[in-house]
Amino acid sequence: MQPPKLPPGTTLIAEDLKFPEGPIALPDGSVVLVEIARGTLSQVSPEGVVTVIADLGGGPNGAALGPDGYCYVCNNGGFQWLDYEGLMIPGEQPEDYSGGRIERVDLDSGRAEVLYSHCNEQPLRGPNDIVFDRAGNFWFTDHGKVRARDKDRTGVFYARSDGSEVREVLFPLEGPNGIGLSPDETELYVAETQTGRLWAYRLSEPGIIDAAEGDRPDGGRLLPGRDGYYLYDSLAVDAAGNICVATLIQGGISIVSPHNTEVGFVPMPDILTTNICFGGEDMQTAYVTLSSTGRLIALPWQHPGLVLNYQQR
Numbered sequence: 001m002q003p004p005k006l007p008p009g010t011t012l013i014a015e016d017l018k019f020p021e022g023p024i025a026l027p028d029g030s031v032v033l034v035e036i037a038r039g040t041l042s043q044v045s046p047e048g049v050v051t052v053i054a055d056l057g058g059g060p061n062g063a064a065l066g067p068d069g070y071c072y073v074c075n076n077g078g079f080q081w082l083d084y085e086g087l088m089i090p091g092e093q094p095e096d097y098s099g100g101r102i103e104r105v106d107l108d109s110g111r112a113e114v115l116y117s118h119c120n121e122q123p124l125r126g127p128n129d130i131v132f133d134r135a136g137n138f139w140f141t142d143h144g145k146v147r148a149r150d151k152d153r154t155g156v157f158y159a160r161s162d163g164s165e166v167r168e169v170l171f172p173l174e175g176p177n178g179i180g181l182s183p184d185e186t187e188l189y190v191a192e193t194q195t196g197r198l199w200a201y202r203l204s205e206p207g208i209i210d211a212a213e214g215d216r217p218d219g220g221r222l223l224p225g226r227d228g229y230y231l232y233d234s235l236a237v238d239a240a241g242n243i244c245v246a247t248l249i250q251g252g253i254s255i256v257s258p259h260n261t262e263v264g265f266v267p268m269p270d271i272l273t274t275n276i277c278f279g280g281e282d283m284q285t286a287y288v289t290l291s292s293t294g295r296l297i298a299l300p301w302q303h304p305g306l307v308l309n310y311q312q313r
Helices: none
Strands: 011-014 020-025 031-035 040-044 050-055 060-065 071-075 081-084 087-090 101-105 112-116 127-132 137-142 154-160 166-173 176-181 187-192 197-205 220-222 231-237 243-248 252-256 263-267 273-279 285-290 295-300
Touching: 020 060, 020 071, 020 273, 020 285, 020 295, 031 060, 040 060, 060 137, 071 137, 101 127, 127 176, 127 231, 137 176, 154 176, 166 187, 176 243, 187 231, 197 231, 243 273, 243 285, 252 273
Parallel strands: 060 127, 176 231, 231 273
Antiparallel strands: 011 295, 020 031, 031 040, 040 050, 060 071, 071 101, 071 127, 081 087, 101 112, 127 137, 137 154, 154 166, 176 187, 187 197, 197 220, 231 243, 243 252, 252 263, 273 285, 285 295
16 A cells, blocks of 8 residues: 655655654754654654664653653553554554553663653553653653553653652543643643543643643643544644644644634644654754654644753754
8 A cells, every 4th residue: 555645845754664653853853763563762864764772672652852861761561563454553452561661761872771660559551652841850641551341541640850759640531642831831731542632731830730720620621622533642832832733533733722712734644643843943844753654754834843841952
């Protein structure tokens, strides 16, 4: 099956990737990302050459640079993989499921260590996406795992980057996936996959949600959504405060403003468009992972992306 054509103005950087996700744009024009089905943290040069940084096994998923310059990776423990008319589709928890964890990787040596595998006595099931705040700590989602007749109930966590503390802050959510912070870090955004809902949570201080505000008891405020059937994946925030959410099934990037009801949409040629990040000199290059067809693309974006904490410039 031939993959769908790319839209005009798009650059194909790499193909034949094994379900790419978690892109991080570096100053030299390369992109660090995970290949979930390959079990690796990889680096893609501007010319499209793919180099494995670390073989992590399981299912490396979301990734972010931390205050120490290391790459922090959410590892979901792996999937069964399905071939649907030539598209790579993640399925249920595999027989060789290796457990969920947060890993820290030295980008120079490739050395990796497990930072967290549990929160108190509760094992992490399928950590998915991650974002660092200015305090040097990070938020991450646990998407959980699905089995033939049941699935995990999961939530959102806040952790110290030195491995000394992790707290479950939100529970339960329905398949929490993408996570991000507003430019002033007064709001946390969480995308649920199965419901196709995007929630905003007011933060009273780093790691603390103000539950007095919002539409639900935990403080969540529902943001506008699209029409029709879709699922949400990972997200990135632009400098104007718009939340750019990778949208499955409909295949594209939904652009949600936290302050009005209009939802924009940039279509992509992959039903499993899973992630977006920003880079380039002016932060107006969007890097998008087209996961079921194994491609990384770049295209100009309307607004500059938000420079993330600890993003190399």
